[in-house]
Amino acid sequence: MLLFNLYLTRQVKLEKAAYALNTKQKIVKLIGQWVALFSQMLKDDPIAVDFLETLRKEVSGDSRLSSMLREQLRDRRRTRRFCIFQYLYRLENGFGSLARFDWFSSCEEPVGKCLPIRSQDKVLYEIFRPDHTSVTLMLPVNTSVQEVMSSLVNPGGDHVLVKMNSKGDRTQLKLDTTAVYTSLGLNERLFLCSASQVEQLTPLKEQQGPDQSTMDTWEQMCPKDIASQLTNYDWELFTAMHEVELVYYIFGRHKFPGATTANLERFVHRFNEVQYWVVTEVCLCTDLVKRAMLLKKFIKIAAV
Structure with missing residues (x-):
């Protein structure tokens, strides 16, 4: 009977340890996904940086958590830059350790001309x-x-x-x-x-806007070239936004101290700019034949 009680006690301890480890692994995985989503926004937040540094120290002291974190990073390397591959290679082959681990090492900086506007900019x-x-x-x-x-x-x-x-x-x-x-x-x-x-x-x-059409200036341009330039610039503005700005915008920026929706507002401003440009050009073209040609060109630009 005594042996049976000892066995039960040991099993309970093992189950508690397994549960605790599983919970810690879930937390570390969630934090990793959180960092991957918010990336540079967290890097600019000193409170978040301090929290991640404390967590890094805790993870580095547990080989089971650190191995799980390595596995999580390995799963992301398909979409990361080559320097991250080198870092993981060194980490996995004993040339590095979590003591030098950087949560933001796999966060890519924007490479376009339109960089994100941050709250302190x-x-x-x-x-x-x-x-x-x-x-x-x-x-x-x-x-x-x-x-x-x-x-x-x-x-x-x-x-x-x-x-x-x-x-x-x-x-x-x-x-x-x-x-x-x-x-x-x-x-x-x-x-x-x-x-x-x-x-x-x-x-x-x-x-008040323009009073003369600019059709004569750009009617000789290829619709594909115009569409390409418009799309490239719009894409840079779009990628400069962050998903969380939509949350700030819907619920009110004043409810999130230090938050900014400048990138979202810049993208909306660009959308309105292109929209009113098309309407203005059509309205300023008084010749019906040229107006029909203008509409045809705008349709081609949109269809490319």
């Missing part, structure tokens, strides 16, 4: 005065209205920051509103003025 703000003169500033993408105004005028005045579209519709922005420049519509501009000058603001000439 600076963008160009163009602010207009009532007389249509402008001033440009390099400010962080998530700068608030209060911070924009403080960099232009002395605090305590009656100045306001106004967003105005091509129709002359004015919206006075709240002081705690952030990332206002990247969220501007296609024909919207920012104006800085006193409270008494708001009703006197008028749209810029450039906001």
